[in-house]
Amino acid sequence: MIEYSMLIAGEPVSARGDRRLPVVNPFDGDRFGTVPDGTREDVDDAVRAARSAFDSTWSSTPGVRRAELLHRLAAIIAARADELGTWETRDNGKLLAETRAQARFAARSYAFFAGYADKLYGRVIPLDTPETFDYTLRQPLGVVALITAWNSPMQLLANKLAPALAAGNTVVIKPSEHASVTTVLMAEMVAEAGFPPGVVNIVTGGAECGRALTEHPGLDGISFTGSLPTGQAIAHAAARTMVPVTLELGGKSANIIFDDADLDVALRGAIVGIFSAGGQTCIAGSRLLVHRPLYDHVVTELGARADRIRLGDPLLASTHMGPVANEPQWDRVTTMVQAGVESGARLVAGGGTRDAAFPESGLFVRPTVFADVDNASPLARQEIFGPVLSIIPFESEEEAVTLANDSDFGLAAGLWTRDLSRAHRVAEQIVAGTVWVNTYRVSAAQAPFGGVRMSGQGRERGAEALDGFLRTKNVLLNLSGSIADPFDDLVEVDG
Template sequence: MSDDTAMVIGGRPVLPEPGRTIPVLNPFDGHLLADIPDATAQQVTDAVTAAGEAFERWSRVPGVERARLLTRLADLIEANAERLARMETSDNGKLLGETRVQARFAARNYRFFAGQADKIYGSTIPLDSESTFDYTTREPVGVAALITAWNSPMQLLANKLAPALAAGCTVVIKPSEQAPLTTLATAALVEEAGFPPGVVNVVTGGPEAGAALTGDARLGRISFTGSVRTGQAIAATAARTLVPLTLELGGKSPNIVFEDAPLDRALAGALAGIFAAGGQTCIAGSRLLVHRSHYERMVTELAARAESIVLGDPLDPATQMGPLANKEHLERVLAMVHDARSAGASLRAGGDRPADPALRAGCFLRPTVFADVGPGSALAQEEVFGPVLAVMPFASEDEAVEIANGTAYGLASGVWTRDLARAHRVARRLVAGTVWVNTYRAGAAQAPFGGVRRSGYGRERGLEAIDEYVRTKNVMIDLSEDVRDPFVIKA
């Protein structure tokens, strides 16, 4: 094993204990990309210790210096964007065009939060007593555990690492063991940028490493992106240690097409919402709600477009959809498709693996469209996290909103209409952290992102993200010379 796949603890490369490695496979052809360490609980503890020791120094570094280092990191990510993009595509099967955009977007996030590092202000508070001066400071929470998923490692890491470093926190990062390579490569760029040893630590591994990290009571914050089930387990652990959480979990996002929608754009938005990245995004528009006046036309055109999507090598520019990220996930999605067919949903496209022998070694599923899906069915209620679309009709605005809000999730949503009043009205009524109008699956470093309900809590990106990594301290100074009554509270 080389230093390229070693963990980073306290600024040093750390190799695995004997017999403790995990293979990382290319989901397109199944070949071995690397063996990564499966960290022991002690190695994770060592990483948290190293981060805690570094925090004593890093938290006192002026914001302008943190900004300089973050800007340098953004420059390095941009300079290495093509290498990182190809690495991520090989790691999780996303199209190279997509991972190129995500590399640049990651750099944009580091640059945005560099601009915030010296602007983490407190406030002065006028009290009732003129003789009391009161102010607040916003101070870093300490060591933050950053845990990312396999579907977009570069971007998910930037969402967490950029505000954490800008706020003055030190971190222990644990990427998914199924797509860790760009995180390890980013750690090398962190060192090249000049961050002090121990500020950024990376451990890799499976459940033992994850449990050791999330169960460490010394943490000041846990930020997790992943499944609802794992998020619930982390929340249960954090309830015992009283470590605060940011959770970005699953979604079952509605994409709503009204009778006055720009249909060509809505069709493209529906395709982007579910088939881009193979549907392996928490914001996937997996429920398409279409007004009855356009329902059959939309279903027919979507099915035809789904059948024409080009599957293949995600490094090939001609490919429009790559494989799912791993074999276990493919089997799970296939099982959900089977259950939907058994429950009576009308399969209009896909639903099985491709027949092309050139694709049999990869984790491919044909783009799948189900029509006439019941709003209460498992397919309409449970996150698939794959290229599987559930299409449902509605007759009125009220019915559309009722169906849209009728799941346990609340991450994203889409509204397609030319009526400005309706756009604002429906956006207000939807229970979701993000509402897109006449677009879908768009993001910006300045725009806060996060969910409600089972989709999690807390916000990433935007100015709100800094709040996840700082805590407010109040300072109250009595300017008078009075001797107070020691047995009565002063208020």
């Protein structure tokens, strides 16, 4: 049983009253550790530490120094990628191959943003009046809260922490209480990299800790990844303190197969789009829109392929899909699957959960495929965040676009076609932050990512991510040595 600590002002600490939460392996139910259940007082300590570090050292630390520290952190994470992947798999049940790849992706992100730390240039702006010199400065927000979800803690944290530090902010990090281990391990790595105490602070805990952080008056910004209801609550809290917020929320992404697609490639893309990471990803291609001439074949083939996916221990190379990450999410996914059956949608594959092949406590959901789904039904409109695919037919390109955009979300989409004109035409019309053409789930540190509508606001990754952690200051300098007096023609009146 490992007792993990929080990180405040460079020191490992427990929560007030030593309140703790269990760390549970979703594969077999093993409770292998605990994390502190942080209180409002703990959060206050962390925010004060971040403010002190920002005011005393970090705000005046040159960009070249911040870059050096970020490069060190990237190298440390890369060297520990296999170990970090193992811990994350034990913590959230994702396949070991995926978590190790995400650790390396995180290292790449820190290295990418290190390159920006000394290049946060402002602009010189030519004005209509040449006697005024106008320029801008790009300055850090100050103290920023970074809140991550349980499905990909290392990668989600890198999306936020790397640009936040490159921009010169200090941070208070709060991971999900359902997957905190790799985040608290960051305490060792930021210390080894040489970051000053208080620049990076980590608090763990449940709802009380989260509310205390998002409502804290000492913050200058918030970056959150997670569910729509929590994102809405954070936006409401931020409105009271008027701090900028970046929100990366849910999705119900359309994955569109046209009748001129390379069908074998498209079928693989449909499987990858929904069943990678067990469907527990905001970009999951959970709505598969299929051109009517291909529809019956696609439904039959995807059902057969879903049935061949091997569930099991995510630490084993032979496993295709691990368990759902935590009990509340397992309850939600299984409830939505049952509701889909009852709604009249045609169950093509899956639908079952635990059986004798897995540990009794294992949180498994079989890869599930529904056909003939109504785009107005909960199966098509609500984010399930699990291995559940809804297949919907369409008759024309125009109908495909209409169906894809008929959603409250707008995070991502995919389309499969050999027609280059159609690819550009449809990609432009789709309302989403990312559109993949003849591929799915491709990501890079350089490529901006984020959504529209209920999928959030702002962008992560890419140069655009820096915008969420910087403010622009305008400076206007009079070069003429004089200033016009609008009152110099007033006539003194004899009283």
